[in-house]
Amino acid sequence: MDALILSRLQFAITTVYHFLFVPVTLGLSIFVALLETWYISSNSYYERLKLKRLVKFFGTIFLINFAMGVVTGIVQEFHFGMNWSEYARFMGDIFGAPLALEALTAFFIESTFIGLWIFGWDKLSEKLHCLCIWIVAFGSNLSAFWILVANSFMQHPVGYEIQDGRAVMTSFFDLVTNHYVLGEYSHAFFAGITTGGFLVIVVSAWKIATDSVSREMFVRTLRRAVLYTFVGICGVMLSGHMHAQYLAEANPMKLASFEALWETEDPAPFAIVADINQEAGRNDFEIIIPKMFSFMVHNSFSGEVKGINDLQREAQEKYGSGYYIPNDVRGMFWSFRTMIGVGGLMMLIVLSMWFLSFVKRSHITEYVSCLKMMPLLLPLPFIANSVGWYIAEAGRQPWIVVGLQKTAVAVSPNLSANEVWLTLIGFTAIYLFLAVLAVFAAVMFIRRTKITAEE
Amino acid sequence: MDLNIVWFILITVLFTGFFILEGFDYGVGMMMLGRPKSERAQFVRAIGPVWDGNEVWMITAGGATFAAFPHVYATMFSTFYLALFLMLLALIMRGVAFELRGKFKSPDWINFWDFSIMFGSYVPALLWGVAVVNLLRGLPINYQMHYVGTFLDLLNPCALVGGIFFVFLFMFHGTNFLLLKIADKALLEDLQRKSFTLGLSTLFSYILFAAALTHDTDILAKIGTIIFLGLSLGSLIASFMGAKAGNGCKAFVASTLGIAFLTIGFFTALFPRLMVSSISPEWSLNIYNAASTPHTLTLMTIAAVIFVPIVLCYQAWTYKIFKARVTPSDVHYH
Numbered sequence A: 001m002d003a004l005i006l007s008r009l010q011f012a013i014t015t016v017y018h019f020l021f022v023p024v025t026l027g028l029s030i031f032v033a034l035l036e037t038w039y040i041s042s043n044s045y046y047e048r049l050k051l052k053r054l055v056k057f058f059g060t061i062f063l064i065n066f067a068m069g070v071v072t073g074i075v076q077e078f079h080f081g082m083n084w085s086e087y088a089r090f091m092g093d094i095f096g097a098p099l100a101l102e103a104l105t106a107f108f109i110e111s112t113f114i115g116l117w118i119f120g121w122d123k124l125s126e127k128l129h130c131l132c133i134w135i136v137a138f139g140s141n142l143s144a145f146w147i148l149v150a151n152s153f154m155q156h157p158v159g160y161e162i163q164d165g166r167a168v169m170t171s172f173f174d175l176v177t178n179h180y181v182l183g184e185y186s187h188a189f190f191a192g193i194t195t196g197g198f199l200v201i202v203v204s205a206w207k208i209a210t211d212s213v214s215r216e217m218f219v220r221t222l223r224r225a226v227l228y229t230f231v232g233i234c235g236v237m238l239s240g241h242m243h244a245q246y247l248a249e250a251n252p253m254k255l256a257s258f259e260a261l262w263e264t265e266d267p268a269p270f271a272i273v274a275d276i277n278q279e280a281g282r283n284d285f286e287i288i289i290p291k292m293f294s295f296m297v298h299n300s301f302s303g304e305v306k307g308i309n310d311l312q313r314e315a316q317e318k319y320g321s322g323y324y325i326p327n328d329v330r331g332m333f334w335s336f337r338t339m340i341g342v343g344g345l346m347m348l349i350v351l352s353m354w355f356l357s358f359v360k361r362s363h364i365t366e367y368v369s370c371l372k373m374m375p376l377l378l379p380l381p382f383i384a385n386s387v388g389w390y391i392a393e394a395g396r397q398p399w400i401v402v403g404l405q406k407t408a409v410a411v412s413p414n415l416s417a418n419e420v421w422l423t424l425i426g427f428t429a430i431y432l433f434l435a436v437l438a439v440f441a442a443v444m445f446i447r448r449t450k451i452t453a454e455e
Numbered sequence B: 001m002d003l004n005i006v007w008f009i010l011i012t013v014l015f016t017g018f019f020i021l022e023g024f025d026y027g028v029g030m031m032m033l034g035r036p037k038s039e040r041a042q043f044v045r046a047i048g049p050v051w052d053g054n055e056v057w058m059i060t061a062g063g064a065t066f067a068a069f070p071h072v073y074a075t076m077f078s079t080f081y082l083a084l085f086l087m088l089l090a091l092i093m094r095g096v097a098f099e100l101r102g103k104f105k106s107p108d109w110i111n112f113w114d115f116s117i118m119f120g121s122y123v124p125a126l127l128w129g130v131a132v133v134n135l136l137r138g139l140p141i142n143y144q145m146h147y148v149g150t151f152l153d154l155l156n157p158c159a160l161v162g163g164i165f166f167v168f169l170f171m172f173h174g175t176n177f178l179l180l181k182i183a184d185k186a187l188l189e190d191l192q193r194k195s196f197t198l199g200l201s202t203l204f205s206y207i208l209f210a211a212a213l214t215h216d217t218d219i220l221a222k223i224g225t226i227i228f229l230g231l232s233l234g235s236l237i238a239s240f241m242g243a244k245a246g247n248g249c250k251a252f253v254a255s256t257l258g259i260a261f262l263t264i265g266f267f268t269a270l271f272p273r274l275m276v277s278s279i280s281p282e283w284s285l286n287i288y289n290a291a292s293t294p295h296t297l298t299l300m301t302i303a304a305v306i307f308v309p310i311v312l313c314y315q316a317w318t319y320k321i322f323k324a325r326v327t328p329s330d331v332h333y334h
Helices: A005-038 A045-082 A085-119 A126-155 A173-174 A179-209 A212-250 A254-260 A291-300 A308-319 A329-359 A361-370 A380-392 A417-448 B003-030 B035-048 B051-068 B069-079 B081-103 B107-137 B157-181 B183-215 B224-244 B248-270 B294-321 B326-334
Strands: A162-163 A166-169 A268-277 A282-289 A397-401 B273-275
Touching: A005 A045, A005 A126, A005 A173, A005 A179, A005 A212, A005 A380, A005 A417, A005 B107, A045 A179, A045 A212, A045 A361, A045 A417, A045 B051, A085 A126, A085 A166, A085 A173, A085 A179, A085 A329, A085 A380, A085 A397, A085 B051, A085 B069, A085 B157, A085 B294, A126 A179, A126 A397, A166 B294, A179 A212, A179 A329, A179 A380, A179 A397, A179 A417, A179 B273, A212 A254, A212 A291, A212 A361, A254 A329, A254 A380, A268 A291, A291 B326, A308 B081, A329 A361, A329 A380, A417 B003, A417 B069, A417 B081, B003 B035, B003 B051, B003 B107, B003 B157, B003 B248, B035 B107, B035 B157, B035 B326, B051 B294, B069 B081, B081 B224, B107 B157, B107 B248, B157 B183, B157 B224, B157 B248, B183 B224, B224 B248, B224 B273
Parallel strands: none
Antiparallel strands: A162 A166, A268 A282
């Protein structure tokens, strides 16, 4: 393997790993802020004692995750220069701005106010302390906004022109109001709410099942997390649907690829399963729902959806001869189905938890064996997040910036395969090692911490 | 003054802030070596509330370089590929360590993470010294702004002297910070003695470093560089005198100034270049051939003028909130 493919692999591994923690930060920061707001607005002495412990409990889980997100995020910032120097040269005039703004407007407030929050319990007034976690939540979500502004440009360039062989910004306003940002950001934001909320559901369910002295408080967090996650999943579904419809005009090749629609059709069917033959440019076998894809795109059972092979011909006319089809249509197709399937499954789980925590509240202890199994389901939102990004990024190939620069020419020319092998193995090893330690620390913490009113 | 010069100054400001703030964070981390658990815990507590905000100065310096001088970002980060990999490993271990070290009482667990903090402080301090010297000496950069040397080219004797100088400088600076943050009398006295020896080592390595740079480069040809490096040396001597007299405040303020003048001196030596090509002066990256367009520079100037002062305000406020000295009983807190 050469430096190019290894650099791609390294970027993929480190980004997916980074994005295991980011959604938790986005969603759990807001949840902890809500909990603390609940705490400071409560008047009962014993209630406050328990609520404060609860804030610290979920705050600690949040902080372990936050630390992992921060350190893996630095790697991503450095990557653009280390492995993708020609990309950085070509795109710096545009891409550098949101990245620098992310640091200036978001990282600084996140990192400063998290320190105040961790160590400020006795040094700040209650309201000010609570404000700190709200600022952290705001900063985290703002940082996601800036990085998705940058990513959206790569998926769908706007507000630029090409000067002396590089892309330069002509309108910052266009860059920020890129319609693509709306889809990506809302989808990522609600995915964060869902992931953070689902984590709280799992932890609460497990504590209800295994820790009888803390049970009462965790039934209460379970109820809140169920509502929170429900809002998140609905948001994910709506924003995802909206974004897929928008893709039909913004990036039809990506849309056609994750649906494995090879020929333009009107009305277009939706393939539930397909045996994809990328070399031949067709599906050797498929099970379809007629007209369904048209309905998803046009809200009507008729309407043309462009197929991969026609889009390839169009791309050749526009950019010259070459292969413009994402090289892993099969992976994208199944990733999309995994994402949808996992999303639906999570909705069912949230509804059943709603049933348990609201309708069967007083009998919830009868379901201990079921609640105890909840940690097995924790991977679900993380799987959905990862395959979602796989579709977004694999669907951009062969481009690094759609229509402007190909991935193959973006890699740093001075890197040897051996150097990238070394760093690829190094990052992967340390990431695995830290994942084990962080999960271990979090699980042991969750296991031993009791939420009671005892002083 | 054109925007390219404004951005050269802003990058200087960001790196100055980074070296001052992370300088004492790294220094405190390095000072943990060989100390008992209770003292290490107090050291960690001293920088606990602020290290993360301080580290963002480095991230912002990197991001701002990307936005204002994308070619510098591209060439520098790909040139220092393996060095940055090593630095990232160190920073990853250090960052996670602050969060995880307190999660178990087991001595092995705490020792492991404290070792990570030490490793994560020595390595970046050393590597930044190495990097700064290489930037001043010049690197084999070709006409396409691509680095054509190897990793071993970065490890020349002069650069290693620079690395050692940075280690001493940051340890000295970190100790001065601790003089203001530690409450325990016995520990404080011990740190005062350490500050004295570290001050001497810093001054000694400074002279070695300056001699090596003079031998390898022509940076002392510029009057501005001589002035700033002179001011830096003067500040470090004043810091040393302060440490010797047991005046922690004077020692810390003076070592802060010393690092600031040093960083400004480096950038003065480089101006208007940002990365020097040792192959041909024409191939150096400077504030014009490596810059973004005036449009982007204008936008980023507006953002910097608004946000940098705001950041300074709330970070200063944080230091005010946590101005109390750390007592041995504080460390059970987190």
